[in-house]
Amino acid sequence: MAELLLELFSEEIPARMQARAADDLKRLVIEGLKAQGLGVGEAEAYATPRRLSLVVKDVPTKSPAVSEERKGPRVGAPEQALAGFLKAAGLKSIKDAEIAKDEKKGDYYVARLEKPGRAAKEIIAQVVPAVAAKFPWPKSMRWGAGRTTWVRPLHSIVCLLDGKVMPFAIEGVEAGDTTRGHRFHGNAPFVVKGALDYAERLEEHKVILDAKARAGLISSQAHALAKEHKLALVEDEALLAENAGLTEWPNVLMGSFDEAFLAVPAECLMLSMKQHQKCFSLKHPRSGKLANKFLLVTNLQARDGGKEIIAGNEKVIRARLSDAKFFWEQDLKKPLDEMAVALGGITFHEKLGSQKERVERVAELAFQIAGAVDANPEDARRAAQLAKADLVSGMVGEFPELQGLMGRYYAEAAKAKPEIARAIELHYKPKGPNDTVPKASDGDAVAIAVALADKLDTLVGFWAIGEKPTGSGDPYQLRRAALGVIRIVLENDLRLPLDTMLAKLAMLHLLLTEVGEQGETIGKLYGGIAEAVFQSIRAGGATKSSPGQPAASPEGLATVRSKFEDKGVAVAVDLLSFFADRLKVHLRDKGARHDLIDAVFSLGGQDDLALIVKRVEALGEFLKSDDGANLLIGVRRAINIVRDEEKKDKRSYAGAADPALLREPQEKTLHTAIQKVKKDTAAAINVENFAGAMRALAELRAPVDAFFDKVIVNADDAALRANRLALLSEIRAATLNVADFSKIAG
DSSP states (O other), X not given: OEEEEEEEEESOOOHHHHHHHHHHHHHHHHHHHHHTTOOOOOEEEEEETTEEEEEEEEEOSBOOOEEEEEXXXXXXXXXXXXXXXXXXXXXXXXXXXXXXXXTTTOOEXXXXXXXXXXXXXXXXXXXXXXXXXXXXXXXXXXXXXXXXXXXXXXEEEEEXXXXXXXXOEETTEEEESEEOOOTTTSOSOEEOOSHHHHHHHHHHTTOOOOHHHHHHHHHHHHHHHHHHTTOEEXXXXXXXXXXXXXXXXXXXXXXXXXXXXXXXXXXXXXXXXXXXXXXXXXXXXXXXXXXXXXXXXXXXXXXXXXXXXXXXXXXXXXXXXXXXXXXXXXXXXXXXXXXXXXXXXXXXXXXXXXXXXXXXXXXXXXXXXXXXXXXXXXXXXXHHHHHTGGGGSHHHHHOGGGTTHXXXXXXXXXXXXXXXXXXXXXXXXXXXXXXXXXXXXXXXXXXXXXXXXXXXXXXXXXHHTXXXXXXXXXXXOHHHHHHHHHHHHHHTTOOOOHHHHHHHHXXXXXXXXXXXXXXXXXXXXXXXXXXXHHHHXXXXXXXXXXXXXXXXXXXXXXXXXXXXXXXXXXXXXXXXXXXXXXXXXXXXXXXXXXXXXXXXXXXXXXXXXXXXXXXXXXXXXXXXXXXXXXXXXXXXXXXXXXXXXHHHHTSOOOSOOOGGGOOSHHHHHHHHHHHHHHHHHHHHHHTTOHHHHHHHHHTTHHHHHHHHXXXXXXXXXXXXXXXXHHHHHHHHHHHTTTOOGGGSOO
């Protein structure tokens, strides 16, 4: 078995593209080789700023011979069909084909093709240029004759199979055995013989091939330099990976900036140094405060020890931090309330109004939610009113990543209540599946109210205008918003009745989208709970029209109300189904069964996420027990029998069984057990004792088993048969207090 070495050497490859490009090279080459019948062993891809490399082990010298059988038309088929078969099979005459026997469909022609194996070098010479021609760079450029695109112009290609050069070229660049090292410290060409020799020779020429090794070297140097100056490195894995992608022979140096800049929030300084100069920040280990020093990574070993490099970076960073300081000082001159007014000039969505209008909706909803999360309603409203204000600040304009955080700083500078300031920062959370959520136990109840209001308004608004996620896209990140609501509710064990809340919000969005503001009362409640708006309509408070619209009468608005109640409920039902799907994904990731979620949601009226999860957990534990597993079998059997008999008889057997028609002891016992279980499960669920409901349900197991062992359901007596089917229907009705067992996988 041979070893394949491939290197595509070019101008600088952007750091953000390197890891994916290495993976794509490995995947596409291996797929191409295997598609040509060349099975290979393990492969490893590498990337540096100027090269993509691939090492493939256990490459056979040639692909195996292949015997292929191709079925043709029936004997006696038209000449046109025979000609097409001969052409496709590569046969000269129909006499070259064999005849296969088929007693049912008739005899047909078969072509038996023997394909000899191909030399590995021929296959490689075909595959590599093909991969280069279709390589999936996010951005690329044409070069050479313009037939091939690459991220940057290719300068050389190394392609060796067991040390021998493969015969091919890409845009006139011939494959060979020569490459170059570091641009400044090892740029002379040198010959390589194989994968091991390749890595060693590169290191001799100041190139570390493995990106992980480069990142490790940067990290160790950075920690050592920080420790030497009694400081601590601010860890940043993304920045570490980026610097590894910018250097082939990394060297870490330390610079400093004026202490006066430390008056600016640390996050602003850190982000400025990271984005503009790719520099690491340092902090004082005891206090955790930012130090006025930074670490930079250079691709050079400077003769002066890096003094000029440090001085150049310090000059640039001084200018960048001066900008940040200017933004900070200018923003402090504007109160958050003044910034909030400016939100009126920012469109959130053409069908959902401006950011200011959205803030009004979110503020009223946060006020309504506050009681459910033990937050001060006025604080929740105030925090929501200010939550988006920093979007018009100079600092967030420069660094959008700081939205929310800067709002907190501006609120603190204005002596706002701590709960309000923290809510402004935290209301965007969670921003992803791995982000934290605001916790009531941490004193962030106000933040919870605002975060929920913000996400629910977003979801309902886009649902109301028909902008829902599709299988191919989610441009407004509605799945993330729904998951955020789910995580906040579950991790804080909140009782939040989504059904009613979503319906009212949807009615409001639909009403205001079509009717517009109808008078001062609606204007003030814009974004409030819909019922409050409808009450004002019924009271005749709406007399003034929106610009360009005629005034609406109370009678007309009552008609509108009726119309949008139906639409609002439809939106809420659809959105609640979306929440159910997101909840399934969330719980499945945590090991829960999605069919149990279906079984609970099928009951109807299940809009309290925390209770749904508790019910699912209790149901899961119950079904793991012998009682639960056996009862599931019995219930499903009862459901199937009733369903089949109803279909056959074209009638329903739902309803209560007649005690007077109960003949056998087993059916009498089952009837008594069903009545008791209905009562006991309902009582347990009413106090959220789901484990108790499962224990009560377990009492059905023995009577159900005994019934099926001793009682014949399809009795000759029609009345007796109908009553026993009704009794089976009651089994399902009894379990419906807990879950729809028909939705549970057997």
